[in-house]
Amino acid sequence: MACLVRSWIPLLFLQSFLVAIAFGSNEGEEFSEELLLKPLPDRKVLAHFHFENRAPPSNSHGRNHHLFPKAISQLVQKFRVKEMELSFTQGRWNHEHWGGFDPLSSMNAKPVGVELWAVFDVPQSQVDISWKNLTHALSGLFCASINFLESSTSYAAPTWGFGTNSDKLRYGSLPREAVCTENLTPWLKLLPCRDKDGISALMNRPSVYRGFYHSQRLHLSTVESGQEGLGSGIVLEQTLTVVIQPETTSVETNMQPSWSLSSLFGRKVVGSCVLAKSSNVYLQLEGRLGHESKNVDTEIEAHKLWMNSDFDLSLKPDRVIRESSSLLFIFDIDKSSDSEPFDLGLTWKLPSKWSCEQAPLHASRFLMGSGNERGAIAILLKATESQEKLSGRNLTTDGRCTIKANIFQIFPWYIKVYYHTLQIFVDQQQKTDSEVLKKINVSPSTDKVSSGMLEMMLELPCEVKSAAISIEYDKGFLHIDEYPPDANQGFDIPSALISFPSHHASLDFQEELSKSPLLSSFKEKSLVRSYTEVLLVPLTTPDFSMPYNVITITCTIFALYFGSLLNVLRRRIGEEERFLKSQAGKKRGGLKQLLSRLTAKIRGRPIEAPSSESPAAESSFLSSKLIFKIILVAGAAAAWQYFSTDK
């Protein structure tokens, strides 16, 4: 017994020490974990994990972090990153059913593949260098080919079209990057509890990757302390958005499926992460449900909120918050334990239908034309149902109601866009640029050097039904070693970003919430943005499967060409005939001629006398000329090869 006590004491001591470190008041590093669950109208469930890690400003440069990941802080210090966002996405965000006008979708609906943007705090001349270094560092950190963004042909420097106005911003995306668990594991490593404890323990890989959409995002921003001598603090925000289809046995198609955390993820939450300051689970119910129960005062009515004729919650929420169009149930998972795991469930009793709020215009993008020569890119903006509701908000100074839409698009250099062919149709009528185009910024691409970029701001009338933008391009030719693997698939044009600068999405909570970083970020006004589809452009590809044939044919052609060219240069048919004739005349003195030939060969060659009448000397002179020509041709070929491959 005594032995047991003795072994307990140091353990207790160690634990109290650890806790002291974790909640060290002088350091002020904070970590919080949150999970938002939201049933979607198309019988799916959205799970949004949100982890926030704050490192306050401190003056010690080489300090030790307690909670904050050292890799990130070193990254920030080394490359002087002011703000950065990296996202890995698989699947497409369904703007019609999953919403397009709430902070969740405008921040977490990301383009397929990898997207990275960063703002640097360095002199203008060093931004590109910092960007390149950053891509390599991130590539190593996240086991992804982010280093391909290093090449100047794959990133751009948006000025205002991206939403963040800064000349030190760089943006790049890799649409073809496959997202896998190997990207999630390093991302989880940045969390203090990894996926061992707390909410992140829910991230069962099969269930996360079985989803219809998942986007893992890392956003970091530095906070200036304002004080002299103090460094800057860092806020690291890590989110994972997953859309999962709950498995359902019910055959009824109009009934929403019931689910619980364990049925969605195959796991339950057993206690919170000890290092987290707060760990909450939210359940957001949208639409009609929110409107129905407006005034909740008494205990009974509050109870009705989560256990009514429509649906049942398996757990009692700690708090219920009303938003303009939705209800938010807050659960604190601190109370859960091994014996009583937190397993929130939602059971629907009645069929219910609602719709998500959509962005004012729904954007889709597609390719036009056929053939391997040219084509056109079209962006189609269609008015959504929620547009009418929103349109009243943005009256311009002259009383006209307008919707502003920013379009930001990167074109790879092999898509040679003709910017003068830009055509804008509003409600099926062609408009001149001055009518609808408020601002445009174009940076044309340079072959094999830089990608093209188009930023434009459209000002459309509020009652617009549809708008179309089309721009023509020529398909370029790539050098044989510039083709990626699987070149016959085609080439990707990264997503265009459509943002609505005059529309801001925010959740409008009626109560004061101070603690939750997730809810406070929802409360802030965020720019409404949506990404379009990635496009696949088929380019002409050489037949890679036949290098041998190609080499053989090329060599044959070269041999034939050079052979006949040399023949033409060297041979003089008239001369030859005369020579043969004279030889025929001299035939009688065969031995003598042979002798003279021999002597000429022995003597004549080192001297190389052109005046010599001996035909052999003549021929040797010719051969030296020939050698000179061969060297000339070879030199030209080498030079050509050198200059052609140099770029």
Added chain:
Amino acid sequence: MASEKRDKEEEEVKTDDGSPKIKPRPIVQLGIFLVAHSPVFSVVFSAAGVLALLILPLLAKNTYISENALMPGSARSMLSNRDVSDGSKLVKDIKNYWLNHEGQVQKLIGKYMSDMGAEVYYQKFHPEGNQFHPLHFFSGPDSYTLLDNVSCASYGVNVAGIIRAPRGDGKESIVLVTPYDFINGGDYEALSLGITSTLFSLLARVTWLSKDIIWLVTDSRYGDYRPVAAWLTEYHSPSFKVSDLLKCGELNTADTFRRAGTVAAALVLKVDGRSERFEDTLSIYAEASNGQMPNLDLINVVNYLAVHRQGFYVKVEKVVSLLSSSWLKIIGEIFEAVGKLARTLNPDWNFGIPAADYLEGSATLASSLYSQALGIPTGPHGAFRDYQVDAITLKISPRFPPDSKTRQHDFFLRGARLLEGTIRSVNNLLEKFHQSFFLYLLTSPSKFISVGVYMIAFALLVAPLPMVAASLYIEGCKALTKSTDNPTENLKSWKWLDAAKQVFALHLLGFIVTLLPYFICQVPGQHSPRNRSIMWGTTSSSLLLITFAIIPGCSPFSSRHHGTNWAVLKSVTISAAFIGLCLMSIINFATAEIGALLLVPTCLMAQPIKPALRSRRIKSLLGAFCSMVLLTIGFPVMFFAISKGLFGEAVVGLSLGGEFWTWLESLWAWKSATYLYIGMVHLPCWLLCLCILFHPS
């Protein structure tokens, strides 16, 4: 060039008596040898060319899946009875619809699609046909030309449903097309909807999709091709301008036209007629416009799954009349005997195939060659080829009558499994189809002849042309030098100029005649095809007479002995024919092959008839007779009549003109390069041969 050299060599040999002969280079020697013996070689080569064509069915190789990623049949089918019952229910509902309501079947199909979880939309289109425009002949699929006076009287409505791949990126899609007549749909057509909806119900649930699936039900009231082409035009080059078509009709089509990325492959499914065989029959149609074929792998996958998994009897089109032809049978038996003999000599030489197989193979080959040469797509899949999409049409003929409920279930299951397997294979594909052949001829669904093999026949056929041209030129030059003592005319290299003028004039005439139908079509008033063909014929012949009258020395009937030696003229004609055939072989190989079969003997045999008659020798008389027969066959109208006769429809008299006109009209409406070939290569060369035949020498 070769002739000059040869002359020089001869001089050389003469002048230096006793001196060592200057040996010309071997390649030059070979050329001289070939040119000197051109008549023998031309006969040998032409015969070898024809033989090589006949031997092609023996050289056919078995097809194989070239792209490993396709992996057909490796996945277990996931179709369940639930899916099949979905399909059966749709077919039943459609039948009930015909009994109870009128029209608007589109809505019903659309509802089924959206119930399965697809995004549905309706597309209206105009059934207007293709208009011939000389300037747009080779341009790609033209952008949506909008007519100002849009009438709501006739328009078609396509229904399309899109299943989004759950985890896909939406960059690519696979299209399934089922033509259906929404006004008077047949029972068999409804079965194709049943199969596809069975499949669609499965695809809406599966998680393995990486490409979006589009199911397009086209309005086949306006033909099979036009609705698909209209949908593709809207998909690839929509007009953003206002369209009046949207306003017509009660069907609300205000919803957006939805797209799903680059189309990777397309399958057209049709069910029609009852199978004559014991098994269900699957016919594959692959030829698109101008002899373009889809990648062979697509046919391979379908064939493999149909034969080895679902037990369909797979066939491709063949010329039925050839199956009963005795001469082909004899050839087949000869080849069989030769094959057997070869095998007795060496067991490794087993190239012989049974005569029945040979007959079957050559009938299929003939059909394959003919449909490629015609340049008209054999089904709605042709519309996809214009956008570089590999597509084929599958026509399934069930062995049971359409109202048999018991068999229907099994039929749906097997049909849908075949499509599921094919879609799964295409879905596996990361790159677009590129591994296998694009240039091939089929001799059976599982045998093909690649371009490397069938090129030989054509090469052998056209090989004598340059040789004969060279030898004739030398001959003609000699004759000219003898006849004229004028030293200024003795400039050798310009001898061909007169003949070239004539050849050029007749080619120009051919070009004008090619364009004439466009202007004849512009003539106001309704004319029957027969009248139009008469108009065309009279204009063309009067143009020909004008040409003869204007250009001196062009006419074969001019009594004056004006320059053009017939040998030189024939030499230039043959060169022109050679160039024309070679160019055509690049555009449409099959046309060039059939054209060479006609044109090469005609050109080679053409010689003035007068000296032959004068000489009264049997050899020359026979030659003259042969050339006259070949010229008669070579006349396009005549050849058309003969080939019609071969296919079993005899046409005589003036109605032939009308038929011919309709045929040509279809050629240019489909933008077939064969039309250009007939007008700009075949016709001028034929006329030139006629000139040579009646040459006053």
